Amino acid sequence: MPRIVETIVTTVNATGEPHIAPLGLIEEGEAWVIAPFRPSRTLDNLRQVPFAVASHTDDVRVFAGCLTGRKMWPTRPADKVTGVVLESAVSHWELAVDGISEDDVRPRFSCRLVHRASHRLWDGFNRAQAAVLECAVLVSRLKMLPPQKIETELKYLEIAISKTAGPREEEAWRWLMERVEAWRAEREQPA
Numbered sequence: 001m002p003r004i005v006e007t008i009v010t011t012v013n014a015t016g017e018p019h020i021a022p023l024g025l026i027e028e029g030e031a032w033v034i035a036p037f038r039p040s041r042t043l044d045n046l047r048q049v050p051f052a053v054a055s056h057t058d059d060v061r062v063f064a065g066c067l068t069g070r071k072m073w074p075t076r077p078a079d080k081v082t083g084v085v086l087e088s089a090v091s092h093w094e095l096a097v098d099g100i101s102e103d104d105v106r107p108r109f110s111c112r113l114v115h116r117a118s119h120r121l122w123d124g125f126n127r128a129q130a131a132v133l134e135c136a137v138l139v140s141r142l143k144m145l146p147p148q149k150i151e152t153e154l155k156y157l158e159i160a161i162s163k164t165a166g167p168r169e170e171e172a173w174r175w176l177m178e179r180v181e182a183w184r185a186e187r188e189q190p191a
Contacts, residue, residue, distance in 0.1 A: 003027040006133055007054040008062055009034060010075065010084050011045035018084045019045055020071055022063045022136060025054055032095060032113065035106040046109050050097035053078050055086035058122055060132040062088065064172035067139050068179050080115040090122040128165035131157040132172045139176050142183045154180065 004024040012018050019041040026033040034052055036042040046052065062073055075084035081094040095111035125133070135157050138150055161173050 005032075005054070005056075006063075006137075007056055008066070008086055008089075009042060010053045010055060010086065011042050011051070012049050012083050013041075013045050014048040016082075018075060020062070020066055020073055020075075020086070022066050022140075026108075028110065030112070031098065031110045032093070034095075034109045034111060035103075036109075037106050038104070043107060046097060049082050050109075051078075051081040051083050051114075052095045052097075052109075052111060053081065053083040053085050054093040054095065055089035056091045056093075056122075057086055057088045058090055058125070058129070059088045059168060060125075060129045060136075061168055061172045061175075062086065063136040064132055064175045067136055068175040070175065078115075079117060090120055091116065091118040126164050126169075127160035128163075128169040128173075131160035131165075132169055132176065135173065135176045139179050142180070147187065150180075 004026050006022065006024050008020060009023040010018055010020050021042050023034060023036065023042065026035060034042070034046065065071065065073070074087035076087060078085050078094050081096060083094065085092045093113055094115040096114050097109045098112050099110040101108040101110070135154065138145065138153055142150065161169065165173065
């Protein structure tokens with residue numbers, strides 16, 4: 001099983017407009033693979049401008065926000081590639097696409113690391129931050145996973161939120177739960 005690093009991937013289109021998306025980067029030897037689902041702006045942008053930036057942030061609101069319509073986060077220009085870095089990044093990687101493996105569901109963009117930088121010390125995630133990341137993955141797959149699996153995992157994740165969340169994690173959790181509540185209401189609608 002490959003190692004996957006959950007991060008915030010920024011790409012830009014041909015006119016330089018940035019797009020921010022939470023994605024898991026897949027480690028493949030020396031390369032990092034970006035595998036966006038079809039259709040997506042990340043996919044379109046990588047085809048137009050073959051660079052990406054992986055911003056590693058400790059602010060889990062960015063992950064939750066991107067999945068709940070809150071996609072405007074402060075950025076700055078990348079150092080070596082065409083793209084942007086999240087201002088909240090504790091570190092970042094700048095990536096260049098070296099190859100594409102086409103797929104009907106998730107094309108795979110194999111990228112090489114062009115540049116990496118650290119911006120400040122990072123103390124790691126606490127349990128609530130990890131729970132928000134896991135919940136964000138669940139929210140991104142609400143229409144793909146069995147409902148019982150989602151409900152079971154949410155109950156478990158709520159424990160970490162109730163015990164270790166600070167204000168940022170509580171806000172991010174609230175945003176994600178709004179999306180979950182909408183999904184639950186949609187499921188209860190008669191067909």
